[in-house]
Amino acid sequence: MLARKYDNYAWEEQQQTEVSQPVRRVKINTDPYRRLRSRLMIFAAVVLGTYLLTVFRSEAMVQYGNQLVNLQQQEAQLIDKNNELKIEVEQLKGPERIIGLAEQRLGMSVARSNIYVKAAGQKNPGNSFTVAAK
Template sequence: MLARKYNYEEQWAQSEQERLRELKELQERRQRIRKANYKLFRRRLFVTVGFILVMYAVTVMRSAALVSAGNHLIALQTQESQLIARNAELKIEVDQLKGPERITSIAEKQLGMKVARSNIYVKAVSQ
């Protein structure tokens, strides 16, 4: 039988070189994926931080608007209570001015009128 001579060392060296080349390619691929993942992570992080900042600004503006509305409401309530008090004063003054004693005193002093002792009725004659 004829035996074939195999050169195992040469085959082993070639296969070792192929394995090293595949290993380098795999490492390069992993680095590219890591870089891509890092870029994606950074982008998502910036978007998230930006969104949080925008929501914070909206919340602050809304709070400022609510405080302003509350202050305006308090001012209106104060004005309402002042107007109600002034209205009560004016009603008392109107009642005093409408009083029969006042009207009688004005008629007597300014117009020179006198109070009748009894009611006098005048009959109007139509012509």
């Protein structure tokens, strides 16, 4: 019986020493692919973000291209209009028009003695205009 008591004593002592030590909980990895999935999700998000950025950028470039084409068309129209206006100004500045307006509206006539004609052969280099003969 003594041996049994000693045996119980040793057994109780062993249980107390085991209980007194802190129990470490080992984290069991229930999902071995969790890290891989999280990395794949991050990679997919980066790829999707890059794709969306590229789509928005290309849309902006198309809009700027359309605006450029419209401005070039408008420039061509304005250049044509400017050329037409230059021709009209030259026609309005012409001496025939001025003489016609002076004769019709003001009743003036051209004095033949005051007509100056540019000489073809320059005999006098200081004065290139000579009075026209009557």
